[in-house]
Structure formats: structure tokens, C-alpha cells
Amino acid sequence: MTDIIVSVSGIKKRFGKMQALDGVEISIPSGVSGIIGPNGAGKTTLLRVLLGLIRADEGRASVLGLDSEMQSLEIRRRIGVLHERPIYPRFLTPLEYLKMISDLYWEHREPIELLKLVDLDKACDRKIKDLSAGMHQRLGIAQSLVGYPEIVFLDEPTSNLDVTGRNAVLQLIMDLYNNTGTSFVISSHILSELERICHNLVFIDGGKVIESGRLVEIFKKYASDRWRVLTSDSEVLYRLITSLSGFENIGITGVNTISFSNKGDINTIRHEIESIAKEHEIDVYDVSRSTSLEEVFKEVSRNESE
Amino acid sequence: MKANKNLIEGIVKLGRIELALSYRIPLIESMAAIVAYTSCISVFMVIFQTIGLNLVLSDTLYNGPENVGAYQQIISERATMSYALAQTSCWTFFTILVPLFFAFTLARAFEDGTLRTLMSYPISRTMLLTVKTLVFIIVISIPVILIPLLLIATYLPSEAIVNYLGLFIISTLLSVAQLSVTSILLSVLSKDAATTAVVGVLLWVGLSYLSSLPTIPIHFLMLCSPIKMLSNYAVGLYPEMINWELLFLLLGSLAFVAALFIIGIRVFRRVEI
Numbered sequence: 001m002t003d004i005i006v007s008v009s010g011i012k013k014r015f016g017k018m019q020a021l022d023g024v025e026i027s028i029p030s031g032v033s034g035i036i037g038p039n040g041a042g043k044t045t046l047l048r049v050l051l052g053l054i055r056a057d058e059g060r061a062s063v064l065g066l067d068s069e070m071q072s073l074e075i076r077r078r079i080g081v082l083h084e085r086p087i088y089p090r091f092l093t094p095l096e097y098l099k100m101i102s103d104l105y106w107e108h109r110e111p112i113e114l115l116k117l118v119d120l121d122k123a124c125d126r127k128i129k130d131l132s133a134g135m136h137q138r139l140g141i142a143q144s145l146v147g148y149p150e151i152v153f154l155d156e157p158t159s160n161l162d163v164t165g166r167n168a169v170l171q172l173i174m175d176l177y178n179n180t181g182t183s184f185v186i187s188s189h190i191l192s193e194l195e196r197i198c199h200n201l202v203f204i205d206g207g208k209v210i211e212s213g214r215l216v217e218i219f220k221k222y223a224s225d226r227w228r229v230l231t232s233d234s235e236v237l238y239r240l241i242t243s244l245s246g247f248e249n250i251g252i253t254g255v256n257t258i259s260f261s262n263k264g265d266i267n268t269i270r271h272e273i274e275s276i277a278k279e280h281e282i283d284v285y286d287v288s289r290s291t292s293l294e295e296v297f298k299e300v301s302r303n304e305s306e
Numbered sequence: 307m308k309a310n311k312n313l314i315e316g317i318v319k320l321g322r323i324e325l326a327l328s329y330r331i332p333l334i335e336s337m338a339a340i341v342a343y344t345s346c347i348s349v350f351m352v353i354f355q356t357i358g359l360n361l362v363l364s365d366t367l368y369n370g371p372e373n374v375g376a377y378q379q380i381i382s383e384r385a386t387m388s389y390a391l392a393q394t395s396c397w398t399f400f401t402i403l404v405p406l407f408f409a410f411t412l413a414r415a416f417e418d419g420t421l422r423t424l425m426s427y428p429i430s431r432t433m434l435l436t437v438k439t440l441v442f443i444i445v446i447s448i449p450v451i452l453i454p455l456l457l458i459a460t461y462l463p464s465e466a467i468v469n470y471l472g473l474f475i476i477s478t479l480l481s482v483a484q485l486s487v488t489s490i491l492l493s494v495l496s497k498d499a500a501t502t503a504v505v506g507v508l509l510w511v512g513l514s515y516l517s518s519l520p521t522i523p524i525h526f527l528m529l530c531s532p533i534k535m536l537s538n539y540a541v542g543l544y545p546e547m548i549n550w551e552l553l554f555l556l557l558g559s560l561a562f563v564a565a566l567f568i569i570g571i572r573v574f575r576r577v578e579i
Contacts, residue, residue, distance in 0.1 A: 054578040054579065073428060086419065087418055088327075089326035089327050092326055100322055104429060147428070
């Protein structure tokens with residue numbers, strides 16, 4: 001679990017006037033890792049640098065100890081990739097396509113076994129053009145696993161799926177990690193998904209890494225004193241809380257939710273909130289630690305901008 | 307020997323993927339339609355004239371048997387004209403379509419992410435571009451060579467075909483290869499299908515115009531249109547030229563294609579995908 005599979009040091013990349021990557025430094029250990037950031041943060045550019053598809057202006061990147069620029073072919077023999085919105089031959093069946101791809105690897109998994117692995121074996125004779133979006137994505141994961149990869153890179157693997165499809169893909173990634181031991185590096189802007197499956201996280205914004213490390217440690221660092229209140233009137237309660245001492249970084253996070261930072265213990269905080277709410281006839285349904293990655297990301301971004 | 311076998315196997319395997327991935331748009335169907343169209347015109351012409359000839363021959367009113375020679379002469383003239391028209395239109399059609407097709411197979415691959423998908427597998431860029439070009443040349447060359455040959459075989463005696471068959475195939479392949487590697491360069495530099503198509507067609511039309519000029523030097527003709535050079539040779543425009551000079555010019559044309567291809571590969575190896 002502690003081997004470094006991806007190492008990036010001082011990577012800079014500019015497209016015209018836009019600085020896509022600005023001195024990125026990361027070390028990703030084995031396991032399931034997420035690269036998080038808003039659209040245009042530089043996630044896909046970073047993946048393209050790691051795969052040797054583009055050259056960095058400055059810096060060095062390596063995957064499995066291999067230089068991403070000079071040893072790109074060797075890297076691609078040992079990894080699998082699922083790009084965002086991939087294109088496969090529409091008139092082939094998943095089985096035919098996987099057989100074709102298998103021929104490109106020295107050692108490969110049997111296509112039919114792969115289809116079983118991603119639960120696509122029942123659709124193995126259907127044309128790719130007739131597959132649903134979820135099936136298409138599962139085929140994408142299957143093709144990324146053909147050559148017994150040590151790492152699989154997934155770029156926005158659930159971006160065009162509905163809730164059911166997303167859950168299925170996330171469950172599949174977890175099962176594959178548990179059953180095959182393959183490491184995954186997942187780029188996504190959907191934070192709730194990554195917090196379910198990732199051991200490690202890298203936050204990117206504006207082409208810079210603003211935080212990275214193990215998920216539990218990041219939560220401990222940013223979310224241990226972060227709280228969330230479920231209430232009947234978030235706007236009024238927000239104004240009331242701002243007058244209390246010890247409450248910082250208060251924000252309305254939804255019609256019925258407020259979040260804030262407080263270093264006190266849960267009983268004291270709950271008592272203070274409930275008392276002030278009762279005085280103003282506002283209902284408070286729940287006061288709990290905020291452990292969503294979205295909150296953490298906001299906190300990290302706030303710290304970075306400060 | 308084993309290394310060569312592995313290389314050929316690799317090219318064939320990648321060629322299958324390339325055909326499946328890049329030719330998903332109806333390129334093959336379009337070309338089949340063109341072939342079918344020109345073939346149908348030729349076949350109908352032959353059928354109608356044969357029926358007409360048979361009717362005339364069987365009808366004593368026209369005194370057919372005595373005039374058979376004249377009728378055959380008319381048919382032969384019309385057939386030659388239709389062959390020339392079909393060949394010209396077919397060749398022009400294909401060579402204008404070559405840059406368009408290549409724009410759709412390579413430049414479009416940059417745009418729609420097909421190239422990114424291919425480059426996520428263990429394939430070297432050199433191998434990928436080589437296979438793309440080979441598949442493209444084969445797909446284009448087959449109809450470009452077959453249609454004129456079919457037309458010639460329909461209308462002309464077999465010895466006329468045999469005399470220039472080898473040169474015809476070589477010069478056609480060279481011309482298609484020239485257009486293909488030029489299109490590679492355009493595709494790789496622009497990474498945009500529309501630009502590749504427009505610039506490619508303009509380039510082709512410009513070269514066609516230049517090669518039709520009566521004062522065009524033969525060495526330039528060799529570079530821009532090997533098939534035109536061969537046509538000129540075949541009709542006796544270069545009476546002083548001997549075989550080894552022709553061979554030298556064709557080799558020069560091949561070297562030009564190879565040089566363009568190497569430049570294309572060098573650019574492609576550095577291009578951002």
C-alpha cells in the first residue's frame with residue numbers, strides 16, 4: 001500500500017495564454033486514488049502528461065518508475081486507460097473489440113472473462129452502438145483491464161451516467177481493487193463519488209495541487225472541527241450563529257443546511273445551537289460533523305486562497 | 307526473420323483496429339457506391355450497345371451482317387470515349403476525395419478522441435502512423451486501380467492492358483501515396499478535419515493545374531503527378547526517354563514520398579494528442 005506508483009515534480013504546462021499546470025508536485029501511492037478539481041482545473045492535462053500524450057514545458061513525471069515522456073510505450077504496456085467519453089468501433093460487439101485489443105498485449109486476460117468481470121457477458125454479442133451508457137462505460141473499464149495493468153487511469157468515469165449507472169461503476173471499481181489488487185487513479189469533479197472509493201486524494205485547482213494525501217488524514221485535517229446543521233430556516237440561523245463566539249467560516253450550504261468550524265465538543269456546540277434556535281422558534285433537526293468531501297474541498301480551497 | 311514476422315503481425319493486428327475505429331464513418335460505403343456507380347454506367351453501356359448490335363444483326367431490314375464492321379467501329383469509338391470519360395471523372399473524383407478521406411481518418415481522430423483511445427494502448431506513434439497510412443493507401447488504391455482496369459478490360463484488347471499494367475499500377479500507387487503523405491502532414495500540422503480537407507483539395511487542384519501546363523518540367527511532374535508523367539510517356543510525349551530514365555524518375559518520386567512520410571512521422575512523434 002505504500003509503493004509510489006505516480007510521481008510528478010515541478011510540472012508546468014501552458015496552452016497559449018492559459019497555464020494549465022503550474023508547478024504540480026505529487027506522489028501517489030498504490031491503492032485507489034482520486035484527482036479532484038473543478039472543470040478546467042488541470043486534471044485531464046495532468047493525465048495526458050502522465051500518459052506521454054503531451055510534453056510538459058518543465059518538470060518531470062514518472063509512472064511505475066518510468067519516465068512519462070521517454071518511456072511512454074513501456075508505461076502503456078503496464079497500465080490501462082479509460083478516457084473521458086471514449087470512442088469504440090460502433091459496429092463491433094464488445095467481445096470482438098476486446099479480442100482485437102488483446103492482440104496488442106504480450107499477455108492479456110481472456111475477453112470473455114473480462115466481460116464477466118464487468119458484468120457485460122450477457123451483452124457480449126450486441127453491437128457497441130446498441131449498448132447503454134452504463135454498459136459502454138463498463139466496456140471502457142474492461143478494455144482498460146485487458147493487459148493485466150498495474151494501474152488503471154480513469155478520466156471522469158461516471159460523467160455521462162445516471163445515478164444507478166454511477167453506483168454500478170463505483171462498485172465495480174471497488175470490487176476490482178479488492179479482487180485483483182489493481183491500483184486506480186481516478187480523475188473526477190464529482191466529489192461524493194471519490195470519497196466513497198478512494199484511499200488517497202489530490203486536490204487540483206487552477207493548475208496547482210492545493211492538497212494531497214490519504215483521505216482519512218485529509219478529513220482529519222480539514223473536517224475534524226467542521227460541522228453541519230440541518231434546520232428549518234438556514235438564513236435566520238446563519239445570522240444568529242454569526243453572533244456567537246467560537247464559530248468560524250460559517251456558510252449556508254443549502255436551503256436547510258449551514259456549515260461552520262468550531263473546535264468545541266459536540267455536546268457544547270449542539271446545546272448552543274439548539275438554545276439560540278429555540279429562542280427564535282427555529283427547528284434544528286440535526287447537528288453533526290460534516291464529513292463530505294465537498295466541504296473538505298471548500299475548506300482546502302478557502303485555506304489556499306487565504 | 308522472427309522479428310519481421312512479429313512486425314508484420316503487429317501491423318496486421320493494428321490495421322484491423324484502425325479499419326474498425328477510423329472507418330466507422332461510411333467511407334467504405336461511399337467508395338463502394340462510387341465504384342458501383344461507375345461500374346453500372348459501364349455495364350449498362352455495354353449491355354445496351356450489345357442488345358442494339360444483336361437487334362441490328364438479326365434484322366435483315368438493316369442488312370446487319372454486311373454492316374457489322376461499321377457498327378463495331380461505332381461501338382468501339384463510343385466505348386473508348388465512355389472509358390476516357392469514366393476514367394477521368396473517376397480519377398479526379400478519387401484524388402479530390404483522398405484529402406477529404408484522410409482528413410476524416412486522421413485529422414478527425416485528433417478531434418473526436420479516437421487517437422487518444424488508440425494511444426492508450428501499447429502502440430508506438432511511428433507504428434500507428436505507418437499503419438494508418440498503409441490502410442489508407444490500400445483502401446484508396448484498390449478502387450482507383452480497379453475501376454480503370456475494369457473499364458480497360460471491358461473495352462480494350464488484353465495486350466493493351468498487359469503492356470502498361472505494371473507501370474499503371476506503380477504510378478497510381480505512387481500518386482495515391484503522394485497525396486496520402488501530404489494529407490498526413492496537413493492533418494498532423496492542423497489537427498483539424500476541415501482545414502485538412504480544404505487545404506488538401508486546394509493543393510490537389512493547384513498541382514493538377516500545374517501538371518497540365520505544357521511547359522511543365524518533367525522533374526516537377528515526377529514530384530507532383532507520377533501518373534500524369536506515365537500517361538505522357540505512354541502516349542509518346544518523351545520519345546527520347548529510355549527505360550532506365552523512367553525508372554529513375556519513378557524512384558525519385560518514391561524517394562519524395564518517403565521523405566514526406568519521414569517528415570510526417572517526425573512531426574507526429576512530437577505532436578500533442
